[in-house]
Amino acid sequence: MKKCWDSDPSNRPTIAILENVISEWIIYVNDIDVVDGNYTFEVSDIDNQLKK
Numbered sequence: 112m113k114k115c116w117d118s119d120p121s122n123r124p125t126i127a128i129l130e131n132v133i134s135e136w137i138i139y140v141n142d143i144d145v146v147d148g149n150y151t152f153e154v155s156d157i158d159n160q161l162k163k
Contacts, residue, residue, distance in 0.1 A: 117123050124132075 114122065114124055115129075
């Protein structure tokens with residue numbers, strides 16, 4: 112999210128990159144596993160993707 116507010120517009124993510132990240136979130140959220148009655152899901156490496 113910090114990249115979206117970068118003072119240099121050329122450092123901000125493009126709409127295509129944002130769409131890709133959000134699409135991945137949706138896929139992972141829709142891939143929820145139920146283990147022992149608890150809903151768990153993991154968004155792999157999302158923090159690192161957003162810091163790039």
